[in-house]
Structure formats: structure tokens, C-alpha cells
Amino acid sequence: MSVITGKGRHRRKNDETNQWESGDEDTEIEVKEKVVQEPSTLTSSKQEEPLIEDDEQNIEDLSSLRDKSRSKYLQRRQETKLEELGKEIKSYQDRINSLTYREKQDYEHKKNIYDLVKGRESLKRDSEQSSEYQLPQDYVNDRKRKLGVLNEREKVQEVELEQDQPKRNRYDSQWERDQLDRATLGKSLAKPDAINLPGQEDYEYVFDESQFVDFEEENTLEGSNKDSELPTKQPEISEASSYKAVRESLPVFSYRERFLSTLESHQILIVVGETGSGKTTQLPQYLHEAGYSKGNKKIGCTQPRRVAATSVANRVADEMGCKIGQEVGYSIRFEDESSDKTVIKYLTDGMLLREFLTDPELSSYGALMIDEAHERTVSTEIILSLLKDILKVRTDLKLVVASATMNAQKFSTFFDDAPVFNIPGRRFPVDIHYTKAPEANYIQAAITTVFQIHTTQERGDILVFLTGQEEIETMQESLEEAATKMDLKSSDNQLLICPIYANLPPEQQSKIFEPTPPNSRKVVLATNIAETSITIEGVSYVIDPGYVKENVFNPISGMESLVVVPCSRASADQRAGRAGRVGPGKCFRLYTKWSFYNELQANPTPEILRVNLTSIVLLLLSMGVTDLIGFDFMDPPSPDTLMKSLELLYALGALNAKGMLTRVGRQMVEFPIDPMFAKCLITSSRFGVTQEILSVISMLGESSNLFYRPKDKKEAADKCKEKFHQEQGDHLTLLEIWKEWVDTGYSSQWCQDNYVQYKTLKRAREVREQLSRLCIKAGISVDQKDEPRADSITQMIQKSITSGFFPNIARLSKMGDSFRTLKKNQAVYIHPSSSIFPTKPPPKLLLYHELVLTSKEFMRNCMLVDDRWLSELAPHYYNDKELDLSRK
Structure with missing residues (x-):
């Protein structure tokens, strides 16, 4: 054996x-x-x-x-x-x-x-305790051996695929192999194309790696914190560290004495400082501490945006240990949080411009800081031109013009070679990544890049630049939906979506400044306000689609519209710099390197060269500036734009034949609104419908953000909107919404039930209250007439609106497929959001609030008008031929 x-x-x-x-x-x-x-x-x-x-x-x-x-x-x-x-x-x-x-x-x-x-x-x-038949051990061993051979063969095939060697399986076509991989569910049979994020189960919501945006690193934006004096991290405010410690940690602190000594010997100083250096919050405090606010004087600091003015003012109030509105205050349109005790005042440039009306020499200010001057807004341009003359008279007034590097020399030259004072920011190197190919949909590419960063990069908040509120809300909805499906909304590993735009309520705006919780990542969706106006701590990654929304006015057609255009190279570098605030960062540009150098202009176009200047011209005329062509603009606007503004003011009755302001014109100046709106208010007093016109005007300013449509309740939202529709048009529809809301006692529940934005109506209410006070100041009666009226209230409301917007009249074309503007004979169309779209038969004559250029030239906020009203209210504007066309 x-x-x-x-x-x-x-x-x-x-x-x-x-x-x-x-x-x-x-x-x-x-x-x-x-x-x-x-x-x-x-x-x-x-x-x-x-x-x-x-x-x-x-x-x-x-x-x-x-x-x-x-x-x-x-x-x-x-x-x-x-x-x-x-x-x-x-x-x-x-x-x-x-x-x-x-x-x-x-x-x-x-x-x-x-x-x-x-x-x-x-x-x-279980098998040992059971009497059931068991397979022989040899069978099991033999099966394992066979499976082992198959697994080894599969590993060899995967290695061959990775090395791109000749394939040894029966799928000779790459397409067939790809289809097999896509159709196979088991992880062992397919290539690892999908990433299962933490907290998610297999075969649920996955993020496909093959759909990642393909980036390539081209260059690095060098940091500026080479000075050893600059700390690498700002201490957080806690019991152990006070606001004093935080202030002293900012880069601007080490330049305090040099700044004050330079300003003492010069009346005008151009300050160049990166965002995050602390110039906006600290320089006004240094001016106050140096005594420039003595003798009942104030330190003024302008901001181009309302969000920046309010947020910075609140921050400085906290640092000075006072309540907002006391020693530190702010002033924005329709909102003033300042008092006689205020010594540091943050305000929008438009509000400072209006202060010239009551105080042409700005005698209440001891020092002024024009912040973010490089953005070149219209109000900032006019302020700088006016200050250039005022400073010759007021030798005790100090002026600080804060600008980014790109425009510093231009400001210095404008102010007769004023000295330039540089304050380096705390900025670390930023790696710049460009896409290898253009992206067809930059919103979708931005969403993909957010999750691409979240799954492949280290901790750090993400800042995404978008063009406006609509894009921000769309992307926020998509991100939150995806984050919920991928279980990224729990207490750990959160993906916090924080939007920031001008119409967002202050309590929601403040969320972007709150520290990010541990084991979480914050995604900030912002407009170009985050380029320079505000600083968001903790951002390590920036996603830049490369676009910005600009207001463009065509003086020939009279069309003013917001259009999305490529941003400038200077703006792109400003955006990238936001990633280098707390440490080395990365910027993902959703466009190619070739586009950056060949399709983006070097600097942004000054706003004064591309907007309607009617309000500015009226303001300058009220200040006694009659020679508009010879006015010392930094970048003079085109003569055509100035002439169009003068023609419109004359048609509205604000100017006489000699170009001098009339009584109506002086009343218009009192209102911080478009002169056409102001004319409506003035005329409404004669018709006794001022209360209604106040409501219509306040609602028109917020009409674009009035309704919302949840994805799962679109039909219900549309039906609720339709029940407000008035056959006379959108102006009366807005008035109906306002009346119903007032009847409910300004109820938020009513807004929720009718899919109306409560915060939008709340803003409209605040605007209306301010305008009502200004009417009284301008001598316009706001009381209703009790005597019998020849026309109905609805017709008098329509007439009041027509008195201000008579230039915006369109008639139905002969073919009936479009409208033609009565003055320019330009083809225009009713916007689909209008309450009279579509109306059959279509109205013969319409008044529109504005023209918007998207896929077509659309008329927004339309109202039916009677041709007889044009003969009554605007006989001087339309000739007989045009009036005849309006009757046909």
C-alpha cells in the first residue's frame, strides 16, 4: 500500500x-x-x-x-x-x-x-448541524481553483487594457469593451469609472469620473506675502483673542504710521491694496483715530455695492464696540442707518453723489475714501471729477482713492500725479488651471467641477463666480439636490451651499462669512461682488467661468439691457487671487488659455461708456454743471449718449428750450429713481392716483424676482400667477398683487400659498415708504381725491404711467406677428412672462417698461394704451404721421 x-x-x-x-x-x-x-x-x-x-x-x-x-x-x-x-x-x-x-x-x-x-x-x-446533502470537499476546492484561474485571467486583461497592449479577449472593438463596461454592474467586471462618495451605498447616486472637466495646469499666480512681517493666518475671534488682535494681524496694520504720515503731507493719496489686506475696514478707523473726524466731521467711505456697504459697516461697528447706526453707520438707497453721532459712514457711491445736491462742498466730511475705484462705476467717475474741483476749495479735506493695481497709475495721473501708496495683501501662490477645450455649458461645467474638487482635493471652501441671481439660484438648486442624493447634507461631511447677491436678505448674506464647521466644505456662489468688494475667509478653490453681466445701452435704439460678456483679464486675476487668502490655492478657469489671452480684454470697460446717463445728466445739471461736453470726465462718454439724455429730459419736461432745469426737473432730482418714474409720480398727483403709482413703481423695480416656481409644483405656481392677471397689462397686475398682499396684513403665509417671494414684497414695501416720504418733501400730494372723476381710476393710473413712459410705445405690425416701436420702427415682441402674452386678438398699441435683448428684442412689463392719450400727454414728442400710425 x-x-x-x-x-x-x-x-x-x-x-x-x-x-x-x-x-x-x-x-x-x-x-x-x-x-x-x-x-x-x-x-x-x-x-x-x-x-x-x-x-x-x-x-x-x-x-x-x-x-x-x-x-x-x-x-x-x-x-x-x-x-x-x-x-x-x-x-x-x-x-x-x-x-x-x-x-x-x-x-x-x-x-x-x-x-x-x-x-x-x-x-x-449550519451545514455541520444539518442532515442535508453537502457537496464533496473536492468539488468546492476544484471550483475555487477554477474561479482563481478566471480571476487571474481577468487581472491580466485589465493590465493589458491599462498598458494599451494587444488585447487577448474576444472583444476586439474598443466600443464593444466600453459598452460592456457601462452595462456591467459588478465592480469586479468593470473598470472603476464611478466614484461612490462617502456615506452612499452601492448602485445609488454616483459621480462619473469620465465626466470630469479636463484641466491642465499652465501657470501659477505668485503670492505677495513675501514680507516676514505678514502672518500666515488670521486669528479667529474668541475669548482668548479680541478684535484688537485681529486688527493687528492684518497686513495694513504694519503700514499704519507710514500711511498717516504720507497723507499728512499730501491732500490726495492713491492706495493700492489687495483684497484682504484690511484697507476697507482699517483705513477709515485710522483716519478717525488720527483726528480727521474732529469738529463734527465724518469719515466717509464709498462702496460700489449695497452688500459691501452694509457688511463692512457691521464689521467695523463690531470692531469699535458700538451699535450700527451710532458711531458707525451706513447709507444705501432707501435705507439709512446713520445718526448725528456717526463718525465713520459707509455708503454707496450713488448716495454720496446725491449728497452733493444738499452739500456741494461736502462740508460734513473731514476725509473721504473712495473704495474699489478700479470698478469704474458711473457714480464713482462723477464723484472723482467733482472732487477734483472741490479739493481746490476745501484744502482741509483729505481724499484716499483705493484701487487695484490695474488702474492705480490712471488715477494718479488724473489727480495731477498724486502719490501711490502700496499695501501688500496676504496672498499665497495660486495654481491656475485651464480647460483643454472650450466648455459648451459653463453652468454645468461649474457644477461638475464643484464635485470634482470635493472628491479629489483637500479641505478648503470653494468660491464660484456667476453672472447674476438667476444663475446662482439655478446652480444652488442643482447642487443641493445632488448633495442630498449623495448624503452630503448630514452633520459630518457637509457640502454647504451659500449664495450671495444684492437682493438676498442680509441674514442670508451673512452666512458666507460664518466659519465652516469641521469636516464640512462651503461652496459660495457669488457675483463679481466677491472679486474685490468683500473678503470670504477659508476659500482655497475658485471656479471661474469667465463671464460677467454688464449693463449696455444703445443710444440709437434706446435699448438698455443686461448682457453676459467675457470678463477682463484683470478681473480674472482678481478672482484667482481669492483662492490664496489662507494658504496656497487653486483656480479652475472654465475656458482655455488661448481664450484668456486672445478673447478677454485687458481691463473692464468703464460703466460710463456703456450705460444710459439720463439720471446722471439730470443730477449734473441740478449742480450747475451745464457744459457737459467740457466736463472733466476721466473717460468722456460719447456725445451721442449725452445728447440722447438731454433730448429725453426735454421731452419729459425737465428742461426748457434753453437747456435749463424747469420746476418739474427740480422735483425729479429729489427722487433716486429713473426720471421717467419720477415724471409718473409728479403727474399722478394731478390725477389723484399717487398712492397707486407709488405701489406700481415700487413693484416694477422688483418684478423680475416676484414669483418662484418649484420644480415639483410648476403647474400650481403658474395657475396662481394667472389668477392675478389683469387684461390691461402687467402694471395693473402688479398693483393687484400689492393690494391683495396689503389686504392680508402683509402676510408671509399668503405669499407662500401664492408662490410669491415674501422678501421681494417686503423690499417693495420699504421702497414705497421711502418714495412716499420723498413725495412729501418734493411737494407732491399723496392724498386721494374725493371729487368725481371723468375717467375711471384704472384709466387715470394708465395715463399717469403713460405720461412718463410715452417714449416706450409700440404698435402692432401689419402682419400681426410682432410689434414696431412707434418712434424708431424697430421690431419688438411681448415677453413670454407678460400677463398679456399671448392675447388674441393682440392689442394694437402697447406701452413697455423696458426692452430686453435675449433671443429677441422683448418688451417687459407691458400695458395697453389708448392712442388718444398720446395726443393728450405727448403731442410734442410724436408728429402727425406717427400719431396716425398709432390709430391704425
Whole structure:
């Protein structure tokens, strides 16, 4: 009898039958006992008389014992390793929400092995206790061997695919292999194209790596914090660190004395400082501390945007330990939080411009800081031109013009070579990444890049630049929906979406400044306000689609519209710099490097060269500036734009034939609104409908953000909107909405039930209250007339609106498929959002609030008018031929 030994249970081969037989258990036990009792005898069996007559049997039993001993060792080793694996898995589970992608993969792999082994042991125990038929051990071993061969073959194929070598499988077509990979569900059969984010189960919402935006790193935006005096991180405010410590940590603090000494010897100083250097919050305080606010004087600081003025004022009030409106205040349109105690006042440039009306020499100010002057807004341009003359008279007034590097020299030249004072910002190097190919949809590309950063990059907040509120709300909705599906809204591993735009309520705007919770990432969706006007701590990644929304006015057609255009290279660099505030950052530009250098202009176009200047011209005329062509503009606007503004003011009755302001014109100046709106208010007093016109005007300014349409309730929202529609047009529709809201006691629940934005109506209410006070100041009666009226209230409202907007009249074309402006004969169309779209038969004559150029020239906020009203209210504007056309 021969003996075959090996791992596992031993077997014997019968020489006579040539069949395998199981070993004799009794003999096995007996040999085991003898080995234990007499080990020395066994070792000397070759020299002495053997214990067992059959030597072959002795060798077989010894091999069996070795196999059993090894099996027990392997069993104990498996149990030990399994226990260690369980502890390792437990450690992963304790910090599951903070695992990296690689750790997540390792955890899932080890957990699968652990569950497989535990499941097999459980199955084995059940089978040992069961009397059911079990497959032979050889079958199981043979099956495992075959699976092992298949797995090895699959690994070889995957390596071949990665190395792009000749393929050894039957799928000779790359397309077929791709389709197989897409159709296969099992991870072991497909390439790892999808990433399962932390906290999500298999086969749920996944993010496809193949859809990532393809970036390439081209260059690095060098940092400016080479001065060892600049700290690398701003301390947080806590019990241990006061506002004083935070102020002293800012880069501008080390330049305080040099700044004050330079300003003492010069009346005008151009300050160049990066965003985050602290110039906006600290320089006005330095001026106050240096005594420039003595003698009932104030320190004024202008901002081009309302959000920046309010947020910075609140910050400085906190630093000075006072309540907003006391020592520190702000003033924006329709909102004034200042008092007689105010010594530092933040205000929009438009509000400072209006202060010239009541105080042409700005005698209440001891020092002025024109912040973000490089943005070149119309109001800033006019202010700088006026200040250039005023400073010659007021030698005690100090002027600080804060600008980015790109325009500093231009401001210095404008102010007769005023000195330039540089304050470096705390900026770290920023890696610039461009796309390898143009992106067709930059919104979708931005959404993809957010998750691409979230899944592949280290911790750090993300700042996304968008063009306006509509884009921000669209992207916010998409991000929140995806984050919910991917379980990124829980307490750990949160993806916090924080929007910021001008119409957002202050309490929601403040969220972007709050510290990001641990194990979370904040995604800030902002307009170009975040380029320079505000500083958001914690941003390490910037996504720049490369677009900005600008207001463009065509003086020939009279069309003024907001259009999305490529931003400038200077603006792109400003955006990229936001990623280098707290450490080295990255900027992902959703356009190619070629586009950056060939399609983007070097600097933004000054606003004064591309907007309607009617309000500005009226303001300058009221200040006594009659020579508009010779006025000292930094960049003079085109003569055509100035002439169009003068013609409109004359048509509205604000100017006489000599170009001098009339009584109506002086009343118009009192209102910080478009002169056409102001004319409506003045005329409404004669018709006795001032209250209604106040409501219409305040609602028109907020009409674009009035309704909202939830994705799951679009039909219900549209039906609610339709029930407000008035057959006379959008102006009366807005008035109807206002009346119903007032009747409910300004109810927020009513807004919710009717899909109306409560915050929008609340702003309209605040605007209306301000305009009502200004009417009284301008001598316009706001009381209703009780005597009988020849026309209905609706017609008098329509007439009042027509008195201001008579230049915006369009008639139905002969074909009936469009409208034609009465003055320019330009083809225009009713906007789909209008309450009279579509109306059958279409009206013959319409008044519109504004023309918007999108896919077509659309008329927004339309109202039906009677041709007889034009003869009554604007006979001087339309000739007989045009009036005849309006009657046909």
C-alpha cells in the first residue's frame, strides 16, 4: 500500500483496487496517543525495533499528524487575522465620514472580505448541524481553483487594457469593451469609472469620473506675502483673542504710521491694496483715530455695492464696540442707518453723489475714501471729477482713492500725479488651471467641477463666480439636490451651499462669512461682488467661468439691457487671487488659455461708456454743471449718449428750450429713481392716483424676482400667477398683487400659498415708504381725491404711467406677428412672462417698461394704451404721421 500525504485530510490508495480510501480513524488515534506518550521512542525507530510493524503506515500516520497540526495553526492564524481585520474595520467605521476616497475603497474591500469569511463560517456551522446533502470537499476546492484561474485571467486583461497592449479577449472593438463596461454592474467586471462618495451605498447616486472637466495646469499666480512681517493666518475671534488682535494681524496694520504720515503731507493719496489686506475696514478707523473726524466731521467711505456697504459697516461697528447706526453707520438707497453721532459712514457711491445736491462742498466730511475705484462705476467717475474741483476749495479735506493695481497709475495721473501708496495683501501662490477645450455649458461645467474638487482635493471652501441671481439660484438648486442624493447634507461631511447677491436678505448674506464647521466644505456662489468688494475667509478653490453681466445701452435704439460678456483679464486675476487668502490655492478657469489671452480684454470697460446717463445728466445739471461736453470726465462718454439724455429730459419736461432745469426737473432730482418714474409720480398727483403709482413703481423695480416656481409644483405656481392677471397689462397686475398682499396684513403665509417671494414684497414695501416720504418733501400730494372723476381710476393710473413712459410705445405690425416701436420702427415682441402674452386678438398699441435683448428684442412689463392719450400727454414728442400710425 502506498501513501499520499498533503494538506487537509489524508487518504490511502489500495494497491489491489487502485481506489482511494479514507484513513482508519482508530489507528490514527492510537498513533497519536503513542506519539504523545513516548516521543523519544519514536525518534529512534530507525535504530531500534519499530513500534508499528508497517513502516509505511508509521510514515502515513506521522504525515497525518503534521497535516492536522498545520490545519490547527492555520485555523488559529485565520481567527487571529480575522480578529485584527475586525478591529481595523471598526476603526474605519468610527471615522467613516472623514475617510478619504482611498481609505473608503480600502474599508469596503476589507469589509467585503470580513463578511465573506464570517458568512462562510456561519454556513459551515449550519451545514455541520444539518442532515442535508453537502457537496464533496473536492468539488468546492476544484471550483475555487477554477474561479482563481478566471480571476487571474481577468487581472491580466485589465493590465493589458491599462498598458494599451494587444488585447487577448474576444472583444476586439474598443466600443464593444466600453459598452460592456457601462452595462456591467459588478465592480469586479468593470473598470472603476464611478466614484461612490462617502456615506452612499452601492448602485445609488454616483459621480462619473469620465465626466470630469479636463484641466491642465499652465501657470501659477505668485503670492505677495513675501514680507516676514505678514502672518500666515488670521486669528479667529474668541475669548482668548479680541478684535484688537485681529486688527493687528492684518497686513495694513504694519503700514499704519507710514500711511498717516504720507497723507499728512499730501491732500490726495492713491492706495493700492489687495483684497484682504484690511484697507476697507482699517483705513477709515485710522483716519478717525488720527483726528480727521474732529469738529463734527465724518469719515466717509464709498462702496460700489449695497452688500459691501452694509457688511463692512457691521464689521467695523463690531470692531469699535458700538451699535450700527451710532458711531458707525451706513447709507444705501432707501435705507439709512446713520445718526448725528456717526463718525465713520459707509455708503454707496450713488448716495454720496446725491449728497452733493444738499452739500456741494461736502462740508460734513473731514476725509473721504473712495473704495474699489478700479470698478469704474458711473457714480464713482462723477464723484472723482467733482472732487477734483472741490479739493481746490476745501484744502482741509483729505481724499484716499483705493484701487487695484490695474488702474492705480490712471488715477494718479488724473489727480495731477498724486502719490501711490502700496499695501501688500496676504496672498499665497495660486495654481491656475485651464480647460483643454472650450466648455459648451459653463453652468454645468461649474457644477461638475464643484464635485470634482470635493472628491479629489483637500479641505478648503470653494468660491464660484456667476453672472447674476438667476444663475446662482439655478446652480444652488442643482447642487443641493445632488448633495442630498449623495448624503452630503448630514452633520459630518457637509457640502454647504451659500449664495450671495444684492437682493438676498442680509441674514442670508451673512452666512458666507460664518466659519465652516469641521469636516464640512462651503461652496459660495457669488457675483463679481466677491472679486474685490468683500473678503470670504477659508476659500482655497475658485471656479471661474469667465463671464460677467454688464449693463449696455444703445443710444440709437434706446435699448438698455443686461448682457453676459467675457470678463477682463484683470478681473480674472482678481478672482484667482481669492483662492490664496489662507494658504496656497487653486483656480479652475472654465475656458482655455488661448481664450484668456486672445478673447478677454485687458481691463473692464468703464460703466460710463456703456450705460444710459439720463439720471446722471439730470443730477449734473441740478449742480450747475451745464457744459457737459467740457466736463472733466476721466473717460468722456460719447456725445451721442449725452445728447440722447438731454433730448429725453426735454421731452419729459425737465428742461426748457434753453437747456435749463424747469420746476418739474427740480422735483425729479429729489427722487433716486429713473426720471421717467419720477415724471409718473409728479403727474399722478394731478390725477389723484399717487398712492397707486407709488405701489406700481415700487413693484416694477422688483418684478423680475416676484414669483418662484418649484420644480415639483410648476403647474400650481403658474395657475396662481394667472389668477392675478389683469387684461390691461402687467402694471395693473402688479398693483393687484400689492393690494391683495396689503389686504392680508402683509402676510408671509399668503405669499407662500401664492408662490410669491415674501422678501421681494417686503423690499417693495420699504421702497414705497421711502418714495412716499420723498413725495412729501418734493411737494407732491399723496392724498386721494374725493371729487368725481371723468375717467375711471384704472384709466387715470394708465395715463399717469403713460405720461412718463410715452417714449416706450409700440404698435402692432401689419402682419400681426410682432410689434414696431412707434418712434424708431424697430421690431419688438411681448415677453413670454407678460400677463398679456399671448392675447388674441393682440392689442394694437402697447406701452413697455423696458426692452430686453435675449433671443429677441422683448418688451417687459407691458400695458395697453389708448392712442388718444398720446395726443393728450405727448403731442410734442410724436408728429402727425406717427400719431396716425398709432390709430391704425
